Amino acid sequence: MHKKLPVLAIALGCAFSAFAADPAPNGISLPDGYKDWRLLSVHQRTDNNTIRAVLGNDVAIKAARDGKTNPWPDGAVLAKMVWKGVKHDKWEAAIEPGAFVHAEFMIKDNQKHAATGGWGYARWLGMEQKPYGKDATFVQECVGCHTPVKDRDWVFTHPVKLP
Amino acid sequence: MHKKLPVLAIALGCAFSAFAADPAPNGISLPDGYKDWRLLSVHQRTDNNTIRAVLGNDVAIKAARDGKTNPWPDGAVLAKMVWKGVKHDKWEAAIEPGAFVHAEFMIKDNQKHAATGGWGYARWLGMEQKPYGKDATFVQECVGCHTPVKDRDWVFTHPVKLP
Numbered sequence: 001m002h003k004k005l006p007v008l009a010i011a012l013g014c015a016f017s018a019f020a021a022d023p024a025p026n027g028i029s030l031p032d033g034y035k036d037w038r039l040l041s042v043h044q045r046t047d048n049n050t051i052r053a054v055l056g057n058d059v060a061i062k063a064a065r066d067g068k069t070n071p072w073p074d075g076a077v078l079a080k081m082v083w084k085g086v087k088h089d090k091w092e093a094a095i096e097p098g099a100f101v102h103a104e105f106m107i108k109d110n111q112k113h114a115a116t117g118g119w120g121y122a123r124w125l126g127m128e129q130k131p132y133g134k135d136a137t138f139v140q141e142c143v144g145c146h147t148p149v150k151d152r153d154w155v156f157t158h159p160v161k162l163p
Numbered sequence: 164m165h166k167k168l169p170v171l172a173i174a175l176g177c178a179f180s181a182f183a184a185d186p187a188p189n190g191i192s193l194p195d196g197y198k199d200w201r202l203l204s205v206h207q208r209t210d211n212n213t214i215r216a217v218l219g220n221d222v223a224i225k226a227a228r229d230g231k232t233n234p235w236p237d238g239a240v241l242a243k244m245v246w247k248g249v250k251h252d253k254w255e256a257a258i259e260p261g262a263f264v265h266a267e268f269m270i271k272d273n274q275k276h277a278a279t280g281g282w283g284y285a286r287w288l289g290m291e292q293k294p295y296g297k298d299a300t301f302v303q304e305c306v307g308c309h310t311p312v313k314d315r316d317w318v319f320t321h322p323v324k325l326p
Contacts, residue, residue, distance in 0.1 A: 094206050
């Protein structure tokens, strides 16, 4: 049995490395547990044929339900899950998630991310969660795209109202 | 101060009645806390211009993540939130949730709902959560619509895979 331990250790090492995504080029780490966060909204985009879910951590959900999102509070994190849109196999007129495209995040910390409107941006590509961006300047692309919603704290998502 | 207590009691009574939806015509009660459930999938439908989020209770989420959804286990509840799709005001090619259409549920209980494939169906309309259906026979409409997916335990939703 002893002889098998190093093999087991290597196997475990590989298993762990498969779950630990590298940080984004601006130093942001993949937020823990975002799969379990609650729903803020859903979107579909016809320009790139994707369907999306926006989730929020507890701080973000509380802010959304209290209607206090302009500005969003420090500590709020928004997670956008993006899939290619594909035709549902049993409902011709329905689009459902196909291949996973990326998970992207906005992390509110007014002090830390003062240079980018108080938000830290990061994105991880695909199921393998490869960090997006060659270097830290990738965030200028994020900020540029979000500029149309600068006056509502840089956030496109309108949190849904649910009964 | 004493004199104000009855007024307060009436006010509280009204507040509570605003949150208690009537049960569906087949006796199913609106599941508690579904707004806080986790994500199973998202859909968009072009035939009726709606965008949807499918959430699951803990039993459903565990089954989905374990890949044990044919059949889904007793106790699983799927909640589908449906909104009209509207054009995003700041992103021309994006569709986001507009008016809330309804919340609909599938509740797995093989014994209780044996007559309808082991699933109890119920739907509540709009933000006012008016139960759908004139009488208990409304479930035949649900079952009829779900018949194309009878061989995968009557469920259209393919739970998303997330990294």
